[in-house]
Amino acid sequence: MPLTLERPDGVDAAIAALLSAPDAVPIAGGTDLLLDLEAGRVRSEHLVSLAGLPWARVERTGEGWSIGSTAPLRRVERSEGLAADHPGFVEAVRSVGSAALRHRATLGGNLGRASPASDLLPILLALDADVTLVGPAGPRRAKLDELLRGSRDLALGRGELIEGVALPPRAPSAYAWQRVRPANDISQVGVAIARPPGADRWAVALGGVLPRPCRVPAAEEALTAPTPSEEEVRRAARIASTAARFASDRRATAEYRRRLVDVLLRRALARASGGARP
Amino acid sequence: MTRPDAAGKLRGAVTFGTDLERPGMLWGALVPSPAAAGRLRAVDLGPARRTPGVVAAIGAEELRQLLPSALGRERPLFPVEEVAYRGQPVAAVAASTRAAARAAARAARVTIEERRPVADVEDRYPEWPGPGAASDPGVIAHVRAGHGNVASAFARATLVHSETYRTSGVCQVALEPHACVAEVSDGVWRVTSSTQTPFGVRDDTAEILGLPAETIVVDGTWVGGGFGGKGAAFLEPYALALARASGRPVELALSYREEFRLGRSTLAAVIRLDTAVIDRTIVGRRVRLLLDTGSSLPGRDFATGYSIGFLVGPYRCGAVEVEGFGVRTNKPPFGPHRAPFAPQCVFALESHLDGLARRLGVDPLEFRLAHVWREGDETFLGQKVGPFGGERALRAAAERARAWRPSVAEGHGLGAALGFWSTGTGAGGEVRLRLDGRALRLEQVEREIGSGSVIAGLTAVAARATGLPARLVRLVASDTATAPVDSGVFGSRTVAALGRAIVQANEKLLATLARRAGGGPVRLEEGADGIDVVGPAGRRPVAELLTPEERDGGGLVAEGRHYGNAPPIDPSRVEDGTFYPYTDFTASVDLAEVEVDPETGSVRVVRAAAFQDVGAVISEPLVRAQVEGGFVMGLGEALTEETLWSPDATLLNPSLLDYRIPTLLDVPPLEITLLEGAPGAGPFGAKGVGEPPILAVPAAVANAVADATGRRVRDLPLTPERVSRALIRP
DSSP states (O other): OOOEEEOOSSHHHHHHHHHHSTTOEEESSOTTHHHHHHHTSSOOSEEEEOTTSSOOOEEEETTEEEEETTSBHHHHHTOTTHHHHOHHHHHHHHHSSOHHHHTTOBHHHHHHHTOTTOSSHHHHHHTTOEEEEEETTEEEEEEHHHHEEETTEEOOOTTOEEEEEEEOSOOOEEEEEEOSSSSSSOOSEEEEEEOOTTOSSOEEEEESOBSSOEEOHHHHTTOOSSSOOHHHHHHHHHHHHHHSBOOOBTTBOHHHHHHHHHHHHHHHHHHHHOOOOO | OOOTTHHHHHHTOSOBGGGOOOTTOEEEEEEEOSSSSEEEEEEEOHHHHTSTTEEEEEEHHHHHHHOGGGGOSSSOSSOSSEEOSTTOEEEEEEESSHHHHHHHHHHOEEEEEEOOOOOSHHHHOSSOOOTTGGGSTTEEEEEEEEESOHHHHHHHOSEEEEEEEEEOBBOOOOSSOOEEEEEEETTEEEEEEOOSOHHHHHHHHHHHHTOOGGGEEEEEOBOSOOTTTTSSOSSHHHHHHHHHHHSSOEEEEOOHHHHHHHSOOBOOEEEEEEEEEETTEEEEEEEEEEEEOTTOOTTTTIIIIIGGGGGTOSBOOSEEEEEEEEEOOSSSOOOOOSSTTHHHHHHHHHHHHHHHHHHHTOOHHHHHHHHBOOTTOBOTTSOBOOSBOHHHHHHHHHHHHHHHGGGOOTTEEEEEEEEEEOOOTTSOEEEEEEEOSSOEEEEESOOOOSSSIIIIIIHHHHHHHHOOOGGGEEEEEOOTTTSOOBOOSOTTOIIIIIHHHHHHHHHHHHHHHHHHTTSSOOEEEEETTEEEEEETTEEEEHHHHSOHHHHHTTOEEEEEEEOOOOOOOOGGGEEESOOOOOSSBEEEEEEEEEEEOTTTOOEEEEEEEEEEEEESOSOHHHHHHHHHHHHHHHHHHHHTOOBOBOTTSOBSOOSTTTSOOOOGGGOOOEEEEEEESSOOSSGGGOOOOSSGGGTTHHHHHHHHHHHHHSOOOOEESOOHHHHHHHHHOO
16 A cells, blocks of 8 residues: 655644545554554555644643643653643653653644543543644634544544643642553553642543543542542442443453452542542 | 674674565465355455456465365365365465555455354363263374373372363464565475474475475575474465466565464463372372364374473372373464473463462472472383482572562562473484584574574584684585485474584594594694694694595585484373473473562562573573573563454454563563583583473462462463452452
8 A cells, every 4th residue: 555644844734734635644653553554444545744843842831731742752751840740641641652652652643543542531531631723724722521522533623633732730640550561551441530720529530441531420529528538439439430331352351440440540549639548 | 792693683684584585576465264164165366366466366276277286185285175264374366566465365255154163172172071082073182191090099199189270372473474485496396484494394395285395495594583483384385386376486474463363373271180199298190181272283292292291290299190182173273382382381280289289288399399300210101300400490499489588578479380391302403514624614404593592502512512613613504405404493402403413523523534634532723724633643734634625625524413312201101192202301490579469460570580400501691591581481471471362263462462472671680590410412411491491480470479369370371350350259
């Protein structure tokens, strides 16, 4: 299959390139897309590289943090001050693949490919992150939870690109995951928690569940205290482990996933809230 | 030591199978069976032929005209009636590009009247096979042997320990996929292949294509890892048939997914062990093995008749009865993997003994020491045990375990296990030494597969045998038409068997030189101007002792051969099947400390020690590299590696993402102790070390998990989910 790779040097040119062919797809690090292209799960002969776009920045802004979509994850996790402000987000970034892979993989790619097992989607859902987008009709801003329609399905318009993600200034947070092999593997389950400024409860989001990573409002209701009691943590863990839809597949049984949610939520809360670990 | 191949490999300058090119070369691709079982109705190659770039497309129909001998009853190149596994090649195509060949293979229409496949040995035998099962069509191999009165031993026992273990399939995961280039001209069928066994491929290919072996010439290339997966003909007969059909050279190489789907790998097994004990002494053992052999078992009883001995182990255990079935399933043929199926057997036996010792209230290492073979003991098949490092390795491990124990943290555990192996010199071979005034040429057929056994090991043996510096030894590998015959690079036998052949050839060389020098003994030395012969008559350049023909031609030639020596087994103890005697007795002990997450079941090996019985060290860096590599591979078998099959016999994880070999982050600090002094079958008393270091790793890790948690996991590998299930078991 012949492939063309275009490398536009500006946002408008990138959007134009995406609109120029019906099968055009954007490529950043390519760590996920290339596998799907090779396996025929994605069919495209026109790749549009985002390497020339000015979106590889990670910076503090007036409203919090702005993480550019084409910044390699390795740069994100090493950004000064980010781990102190968003410990859970950096834990999640560090859990992706391996250090070598994170030199190529990007935040925008992880979002855009919207894998059901993504390690970044749960923490971004828990942080209630805004995604900034640019398309033929100009820029817009949307909540990740609204954009994420399903497995491998992010509601982007034709020719629309992810510019970056906006995070609050800081939020206590944690991300706990489980895999058969710690590095270069897919998480069987990921549990993210965060308490963004002004929130009246802990946000809980799960990865490795069907059909896509999701928040668990019923569990969150049990977690209004900044430092939840043992009993509250147990109740939330119990609710979370029964609330979502779990599948049995080659990576784990539904039963094990359920057990993991319980364990990992307790651990994440213990880490983030400084509370007791039941 | 610098590996002579290191610089070229680091620069990317060496040629592996997938790098081969020939002028006018085509690319081949295989047409896979879309079903795991059923009757082959039709193979329509029309759409494949119409694909742009296609030069040849062949199935059984075309072979009937082109090469009818390739449709023999035993091993037809393409199935004629029944397909045996999903992905089985039912046809092949050759085209001008690899992409065109693949597109054509996809375009072929294969019609199969599908049947429900047998995906698992327990589908076929949910219960232990009854009397007469040995002649079931689903049984590929059956072995049964023993000695002593087992019934009486179990009747007298004060304790009987009975367990069932299950092990998963494992793939070799060589970095380089299978690849070869075939050319057919002037009646010579020539194939250059990334193989561990050029002569084995020649003979196998001859049998499959129905051609005389001497019309087939196999040449090797640098091999990017074999681990047993490149030990028999696989792609070569297809590539040759395509070269014959197209009249052009044809390269055939697998993608990595195909490597998983079609490669011959080790498959799953169910192992039942019963041990009878009186007080603290083992008096009887019953072993029952159901081994998944896929659609066929190359080497017939090897996987059952050889491996089953590892379920008795290097121990005195009184009366013994073993029975094993190789069971046919609709998977690709069973294939060997570094110490074929032995780490799985050692896992079962050493877990079993560990649990038994704990039940008896005896320290597990002391329990093993009380039963381990000493030289002069007898195997259950009546073979005398030779020099064996088992006791020393166990004592060294026990000492290390005592030193580690005080620092083993809460939630951690220590475990040890003993594996046993025999250097495969029963697979014999030959070499040719050619001495001129300047260098010693070592001529043989094998290519380097990555361990260093050929390029550095054979050279080291030749240097040590002759007394010459290694840089004067020139290793020359050539094809099966010109090189002396050899069995292959497998079975931990390369340095051992070919090394013995080198030693013998050197003795002949020196005998000739001694005669010509006017009497011996003589030896070779580097002189001022080339190689000298030094003896009672003084020092003379080799060149002066050569005949004119030798001087003008290829030098003085001596051939050496070694065809293994093993004391016989007692045939009266064998009831059915083939069993193999041991050429020597090699011990490998591992000690591991693990940390177990009590809630998720994750296991992390935090430190380990390997105690390897090596007989004699020929090259310490190479030996240590084998121990390290074997340990890491064993770690994968212990914790993460397994092939997962659906109920319709589809491989669910044909990728490096879901077939998980260890990463560097998973590898703990490893202390390596090499134990010399119990000589083996190789030159200078060396024992083969390619396979032994993997043997005991899964068992040591499993025993450490049992030590940490008090729970025994009887399924391999010990994935977090399996461990977690054992932890919550009531």
